[in-house]
Amino acid sequence: MQANTTTPILPFRSPETADPANIDAEYDVIGAILVDPGAIARIAHKLPPEAFYVHNHRTIYQACLEVYRDGQVVDLMSACTALANDKQLDKVGGKGAIARMFDQCLTSANVDQHADLILEKYQRRVMGRVGADIQAVAKDTTQSTKEAMRVAQYAFRELLELASGSNSVLKLSDVIADNTRAIDEAQAGTAPKGIPTGFYDLDAITGGIKPGDLTILAGRPSMGKTAGLVNIAAGLAAQGCGVYISSLEMSAQQLGFRIMSADASIESGRLRSGLVGTHEWEDLGHSIGKLSGFPIWIDDNFRQTPESIAANIQRINAENGPGTISLVMVDYIQLMGDRGAGNRVAELGKISRGFKGMAKELGLSVWALSQLSRGVESRNPKRPLMSDLRESGNIEEDADTVILLYREDYYCPDTPDKGIAEWIVGKNRNGPTGTVKLLFEPTFTRFRNMAK
Template sequence: MQTNNAPVVPFRAPKTAEPANIDAEYDVIGALLIDPGAISRIAHRLPPEAFYVHSHRVIYQVCLQLHRDGQIVDLMTVCTALSNSKQLERVGGKAAIAQMFDLCLTSANVEQHAELILEKHQRRCLARLASELQRIANDQTKNIQDCLSSAEANFRDILMLVAGDCNAVPLSEVIAENVGHTEQAYQGGGLEGIPTGFYDLDEMTRGVLPGDLTILAGRPSMGKTAGLVNVAVQVANSGHGVYIASLEMSAQQVGYRCLAADAHLSANKIREGKLGANDWEDLTHSVAKLSGLPIWIDDSFRQTPEVIAANVQRINAENGPGTIKLVMVDYLQLMGNRGSINRVSELGQISRGLKGMAKELELSVWALSQLSRGVEARNPKRPMMSDLRESGNIEEDADTVILLYRDDYYDPESSDRGLAEWIVGKNRNGPTGTAKLLFEPVYTRFRNLAGRTA
């Protein structure tokens, strides 16, 4: 099969008689250059050989290699990689790459465009198969059974192409991985994942597990963000990197909460500088402790699963593979276009994106979520799974759903004053149930009932 090896200038390759969608190829490359997260959405599905234009194929192959090496895919890294491999001029030079970048307005349709490219690739393969079958049929030196066997083998190749890569693994590998996890849990005192520091909760959930999506949901003032910060600090204290996507609060506000919880001081006192001598001593100690923790906070308002994944990959590239083990999102409903007509569908896409990121990057994702106002209209007001606001596929995508409840928020005279319930309403890894913790709102801190801090 002949392919077009000409550079990508002026900016579109010429039309071809063979099945090909040159515009889709161009747009896919442009999307990869403007959105570092786009490559993760198509890398598993679109092979380099699907590109008809040779220069497009070369650029895409470089993008794939950067992605597999844990590096960011963007205009600068792609041009540098092409230059280092002495392929930059062969694909049209920096001007051609920059033109692709400039003319691409969005990466929103990168998956659909990738499918168009793949379809044309499959059609070219079918055309090649038709020619091969004609050659086999006309080969009078072979008997008909050999001809049919050759035809069957060629058809099988086409079917494998349509199906894509096979991700099946032998049971022996699965069992070996199971045993490895069992040994790890044994050495960790029965806990497979990273401890949250909340012992009753860890006993149910097995800790912070890679590949899992956990939803921490509750009505306002239940302590969702406090719980997020407490778990983040505990995980980081264990030596694991944490990325916090804070769409609601600024990085400074998150920092104040970290300091308040660790120093046992009011966040307002710290913010206003109303501290005594002992307070300053406690604060200084906490500053030294927290400053050494591997926690990154991004308070950019418009974040998506793809953007977060790209940022995590950048941090991993700069600090070592697998640095980030936990991504925390505050909170789910602030992602995407809040004016979207089909909000349920959009949130479903976001939750699937977060789950996909957890699996692909082998880390855990915790996302905060609001609950519907219907909780306030009934008694008792203890939340249920059905209260997940605009839930869409959130419950389906999540491995664990934890609902926060504080009875004393509604009844100051409650016999459970000072207690918070972490209700595990869904748990793919173990039992459901309730973990009761002490909550200190002044310090925005949860503690184990036995008095051992998280």
């Protein structure tokens, strides 16, 4: 579309374009950071220079970012000096043009919202480019379908990183600035906290469930690994957090019965057999109504991989809104991949690295259940150790947190600790280790907090 030549266009504001862009927002953001020295700190972490559509706007904003990251105050003079030093001042219209942006800014109060508008348009431009790239590779018959899919996945990953605001390359000064802000928030009591699991003593050690973390919940058979998965999944869903369960051992129906059993306090075998007493139907009906509203997705496909799970989560997030899934739970990691592979240890290491990468890339938490080696059974006491994980690839190294489950009464029925399970936090990358005791009710596959 041709610009209306009878209407003067403000400096650097371009005529309408077919590409998604918000030129006014770009102009106003630059004016705001020139007027208010504190404005750039509010947007520098989320608004990259390439988000600006107009080249001159991008150049000016880049200069302001460099001033800010060098620890100087961003204002009209420092911005012009930085541009002049880079021999860019005349190219963007000179000091007078930048001064007009300064003069026409009435307030910096809306700089955050205007930055978001710029980002939204930038995301749409990237979306269009990625879509065109995928369409082109789909039509390119010179490439194999496998290679075309790899290229398409890479392009789609770029979109996901853009949507999540992730950036793997950070300048140390930016990291320190973010950490300083985190310290201030922690002192003020406003720092973001992990999502509670519902087990108070466990949360006190681990800080709850945090995005980007990989947690391994390990134990020998019958220690209660799946029960722990069910309890934590339901606890998070009750708080409105989306949970994705990758169930390689049980069918979705079996897992559903366990969730119903734990909530309604009715043994799951009786539920499957229909042996529900008249007096129990009221409790069961209440549980059914509550659980039906829980944001839990179950995938019982036995051919799952970290990549296929990530693709499913991306689809769920696309259909239900960004960040719908907060927690991924895998039952269990040794059932994944080719169990007949020659180097099983290496393959398990690749799988655990895949889950750690997924947690960081998608901004969620991954809990993977893991079997422990049979060596536990051949010694006394049989309390598990971190070394019992070392036959399972790099699981221990990749995990941020490792929790080992142990029930003394499984091996010694006459123990005074009957009905008590130990959750041994053997590794905690961001905090202390320690042991938490929980009540275990095998009839309902349920853990509960110990009475204080």
